[in-house]
Amino acid sequence: MVKVLGLNHITIKVSDINTAYLFYQHILGAKLVHKGNTDIYLDVGGVWLCLIEIKNAKPIQKEQIGVDHFAFTVSEESFHKAVESLSEKQVTIIRGPIVRGGGWTVSFTDPDGNELEFYTGSLYERMKNWS
Template sequence: MSVQVYGCNHVAIEVGDIDKAVAFYTDVFGLEKLDDGEGDAFFKLGEHQFLAMFERKGMATVEGEHHFGIMVRDDAQIAEVREKLTKKYGLSLIDGFRCDFRDPWGNRIQVVDLHDESLIWLLPYREVQKAGVKFSA
């Protein structure tokens, strides 16, 4: 019997201030908070995944190539995220990508949209229909 992977259940990140991180991710992405506790918070990410945040006070910002991706509906939503990141939060976008950035704690996030046909297979078909995604021939 071989192992069958069905997807990614969750992504966990560390942040220096859980209250500021909750406010940041709620504001930028409109994420629905599922639960929280002392020094942690959990957000719904799509149909079957979640984002876990754990506070680590005094953490040093570590930069590397590790990252995770968040999929939004379309280019207009990517533009909205870019605008909020740069204008409201003063964050820089990473050159060479549509919407890669580091959050205030150094976590690298890549924002893509449903029109990237290499990613569309990740969604249940009903979600693709509900979003009204159309691909050119």
Template sequence: MSSTQVSSLLTLKPGSLRRVHHIALYVANLQASRHFYGTILGLHELTGDQVPSTLKSMVEAGQVANFVTPDGTVIDLFAQSDLKPPHSDPKQVFTRANHLAFDIDPQLFDHAVEVLHQHQVTIESGPVSRPTGRGIYFYDPDGFVIEIRCDPLQTP
């Protein structure tokens, strides 16, 4: 693209992404991770009606645990029993992150999708609609999955 084409593309205005909504991590041992995040770090584990409706069946099956930080960021732990460390030295850089999710005002969601398309960002999946809202998953330049999501649109 030429610089003129790039400057004419839509962008999200600073402040459109309101906060980190959740962080999803793959873990090899869900019980050990639950102990770490809940007991050692003291984060609140979501239970019962606190669990997002889209994850209830996975939580009940022992495949996911959800924790919340004091600022409201949710950490989803997804059990991957065959997960092997990429390096035997735990000080080596690697990630077990699944994706980073940003929250956006429902009124701006479609605009965000249009911005991604205009910038030819590679879409992993979506947009998807769920009872808990809408989301779109896409890749950053290094191949890490990012989500922009919103709560359901409230009708007066």
């Protein structure tokens, strides 16, 4: 067995690198770490995201096997302002804002339909509420 030390990075396929970069910068406050020809590495609250451009990519189908969504922890104090910002920037909200699993949650999509979530709770709180 390998001893995993942590999560290194998440790679997200996008159809247009510049559109995706602006979204992640303006919505998640992503900071640029590296920009290549077809990839961009971003730092989002200490998590590395790699956006990789796939030309002529097909949208993800909800019934497809693979990653369902990415959830980012936000403070309860900033949650409602974050939701307000999503609405102001005309980001598609697909669920919420609601209290679920011990915290506030809102799910939304990036320009390519990748699902993201802001969540104020912790894994411990979620499991305590679902036990």
